[in-house]
Amino acid sequence: MSRHFLLIRLADLLVVLFGVSVLVFLMIRFIPGDAVAIMLGANTEITPERIAELESRLGLDLPVLEQYARWLVGVFRGDLGTSIWTGRPVTQEIAASLWPTLQLTLMSVIVGAGLSVPLGAFMAQSRGKGTEVAVRIGAIAGLTIPSFWLGIVSILLVAKYLPGVSMLGYVPFSQDPLGNLQRMILPVFALSLPMLANLSRLVRSAMLDALSQDYIRTARAKGAGRRRIVYRHALRNALIPFVTSVGVSVGYLLGGAIVVEQVFAIPGLGRLILGAISERNYPLIQASILVVTATFVIVNFLVDLLYAWIDPRISQQ
Amino acid sequence: MTLKATLRQNRLLAFATALVVVQVGLALLVPVLGFKDPYLQVMAQRIRPPGAAHLLGTDQLGRDVLARIVYGYRTSLLTCGAAVALALVMGGSIGLIAAYYRGWADRLLMRAMDVLFAFPILLLAIGIIAVLGPSSLSAAYAIAVVYTPIFARLLRGPALVICESEYVQGARAIGASDARILFSHVLPNLISVILVQASILLSAAILVEASLSFLGLGARPPVPSLGLMLSEGRNFLLLSPWPAVFAGLAILFLSFGFNLLGDALRDTLDPRLRQGS
Numbered sequence: 371m372s373r374h375f376l377l378i379r380l381a382d383l384l385v386v387l388f389g390v391s392v393l394v395f396l397m398i399r400f401i402p403g404d405a406v407a408i409m410l411g412a413n414t415e416i417t418p419e420r421i422a423e424l425e426s427r428l429g430l431d432l433p434v435l436e437q438y439a440r441w442l443v444g445v446f447r448g449d450l451g452t453s454i455w456t457g458r459p460v461t462q463e464i465a466a467s468l469w470p471t472l473q474l475t476l477m478s479v480i481v482g483a484g485l486s487v488p489l490g491a492f493m494a495q496s497r498g499k500g501t502e503v504a505v506r507i508g509a510i511a512g513l514t515i516p517s518f519w520l521g522i523v524s525i526l527l528v529a530k531y532l533p534g535v536s537m538l539g540y541v542p543f544s545q546d547p548l549g550n551l552q553r554m555i556l557p558v559f560a561l562s563l564p565m566l567a568n569l570s571r572l573v574r575s576a577m578l579d580a581l582s583q584d585y586i587r588t589a590r591a592k593g594a595g596r597r598r599i600v601y602r603h604a605l606r607n608a609l610i611p612f613v614t615s616v617g618v619s620v621g622y623l624l625g626g627a628i629v630v631e632q633v634f635a636i637p638g639l640g641r642l643i644l645g646a647i648s649e650r651n652y653p654l655i656q657a658s659i660l661v662v663t664a665t666f667v668i669v670n671f672l673v674d675l676l677y678a679w680i681d682p683r684i685s686q687q
Numbered sequence: 688m689t690l691k692a693t694l695r696q697n698r699l700l701a702f703a704t705a706l707v708v709v710q711v712g713l714a715l716l717v718p719v720l721g722f723k724d725p726y727l728q729v730m731a732q733r734i735r736p737p738g739a740a741h742l743l744g745t746d747q748l749g750r751d752v753l754a755r756i757v758y759g760y761r762t763s764l765l766t767c768g769a770a771v772a773l774a775l776v777m778g779g780s781i782g783l784i785a786a787y788y789r790g791w792a793d794r795l796l797m798r799a800m801d802v803l804f805a806f807p808i809l810l811l812a813i814g815i816i817a818v819l820g821p822s823s824l825s826a827a828y829a830i831a832v833v834y835t836p837i838f839a840r841l842l843r844g845p846a847l848v849i850c851e852s853e854y855v856q857g858a859r860a861i862g863a864s865d866a867r868i869l870f871s872h873v874l875p876n877l878i879s880v881i882l883v884q885a886s887i888l889l890s891a892a893i894l895v896e897a898s899l900s901f902l903g904l905g906a907r908p909p910v911p912s913l914g915l916m917l918s919e920g921r922n923f924l925l926l927s928p929w930p931a932v933f934a935g936l937a938i939l940f941l942s943f944g945f946n947l948l949g950d951a952l953r954d955t956l957d958p959r960l961r962q963g964s
Contacts, residue, residue, distance in 0.1 A: 382801075385798060385801070385802075386801050386802055386805045389798070389799070389801070389802030389805070390802055390805050390806070393802065393803075394814075397814060397817075397818055400818045401818050402818075402819070503699060506699070506947075506950065507947070510943060510946045510947050510950060511939075511943055513946065514890060514894065514939055514942035514943045514946050515939055516894055516897055516898070516917075516935055516938045516939060516942075518897075518898065518901055518917065519917060519931075519934075519935030519936075519938065519939070520935075522917065522920075522921055522924065522931055522935065523932065523935065525924070526924055526925075526928050526932075529924075529925060621806075621807035621808065622807070622808065622809075624807045624810065625807040625808055625809025625810050626809065626898075628809060628810070628813070628902070629809070629898045629901060629902060632901070632902060633921070643813060644902060644903075644904075646817075647813070647816075647817045647821075647904070648903075652817070655814065655817050659806070659810055659811075659813075659814050662807065662810055663805060663806050663807065663810065666805070666806075666807050667805050670805075
């Protein structure tokens with residue numbers, strides 16, 4: 371990977387992160403009407419003293435640029451603000467809710483991306499009109515099944531046919547590994563299915579594309595076995611577009627996790643954010659969005675680097 | 688090829704079109720089709736299973752599930768249709784301007800789009816709703832903002848190619864104005880890309896809107912909404928799974944129809960864009 375490529379991507383990353391930080395910072399300022407009164411309005415009586423107090427606590431009485439500068443310095447120090455109602459640093463509240471979401475997302479990436487490669491490669495073995503239509507309809511159906519509905523239906527089925535199996539809520543892996551994994555099965559299934567549908571179709575078409583290339587004919591001509599051709603020559607090249615799609619899917623999963631957590635009563639970031647919205651705890655909403663988005667941006671940056679490493683042609687362009 | 692001949696030849700496209708037309712038709716014509724009142728609560732007939740009086744049963748307040756689903760289609764399509772149209776206008780203009788003027792305008796606009804695109808879709812939508820306050824209208828704005836960078840990116844690429852073409856050069860040479868070139872030369876050539884993407888994004892928007900309503904951030908009760916039916920139905924799941932099950936199937940059919948339509952249209956309108964085989 372050329373240094374030039376790395377520098378350009380790094381500059382892109384910084385610009386995007388800067389833009390994201392500005393938007394997230396401005397969030398409170400975008401609230402129509404008197405933001406501070408709205409924030410107070412959820413839980414207490416509004417008095418001018420309370421408004422002035424919260425205003426200065428949030429730094430809203432300073433010029434905007436100074437507010438941003440202070441906020442940004444705080445972010446770099448790991449200070450994302452304090453929760454309006456509990457007075458605790460929002461980083462603490464986020465840290466407490468982070469693990470369930472992270473585990474759910476990570477397991478869904480592993481299951482969705484992991485199964486899509488063999489599934490896609492398998493589906494590439496069969497061609498013809500019937501297969502094309504079946505693959506297409508199956509993939510689109512998988513992609514458009516609402517994951518929260520899938521979650522609800524699976525809860526219903528398990529409750530009916532496997533009563534006694536606990537599948538709601540969350541227990542930390544360190545406390546009860548089996549209980550943790552058992553409760554993750556349905557959420558991971560619901561969350562990863564659309565990704566699996568999408569990616570396996572992609573792998574299949576990339577495989578078919580790769581199998582029709584000249585280097586496959588060469589490999590076949592020099593007498594390489596079928597297995598070696600499929601896995602060593604075709605699959606490796608087919609994985610190039612796959613890697614980018616996995617990166618993009620992480621964003622989908624982080625969003626989808628919010629909904630799936632709600633279905634399965636998992637105390638993760640989704641519940642934190644939704645709770646914060648209903649009590650208008652804007653510093654907490656701001657910080658959660660910033661943390662999740664920054665994670666997503668950095669993951670995609672790493673995927674870009676990985677992509678350039680797998681396919682050296684990219685960094686030459 | 689005429690429309691009729693195309694549909695006859697491409698059965699998948701015909702199937703997708705039929706699926707979409709039936710569902711959109713139901714949503715548009717529901718007031719005159721003689722469905723039951725979706726707001727009418729009959730306490731004596733709560734949580735009934737599907738039967739002759741209520742084809743898809745009743746919900747926890749004794750309302751007809753079929754009527755609520757069909758009116759839910761209306762809510763969903765109105766919200767998502769308006770949102771995707773707004774995103775198309777905003778994102779399309781940005782993509783076209785970026786491609787036509789190039790240079791710093793291009794860089795500035797597309798960088799702004801990169802920033803919006805950097806947020807996970809549902810999270811950005813939730814953030815926007817947190818600012819505007821939960822309602823169907825907020826959900827529509829949120830979806831429009833979230834899909835703007837996608838349209839901008841999707842249209843900028845093909846627009847760049849068209850702007851370089853000889854006929855655009857020619858139009859410029861005879862002194863056509865920028866607006867004339869953009870509207871009567873560039874835009875018409877992007878119609879097929881727009882149709883395909885609008886259909887696929889509408890399919891995705893339907894899922895996003897349902898998710899938002901499910902989370903209590905979109906349509907407010909008692910408005911008939913598919914997402915709300917699911918979240919309300921969830922509380923009565925073991926008593927009566929029907930409202931939740933049917934509402935989910937309705938979301939699936941609606942989203943599936945538009946996605947398949949976009950997919951099939953892509954093959955028909957531009958075989959070069961064809962994915963797979």
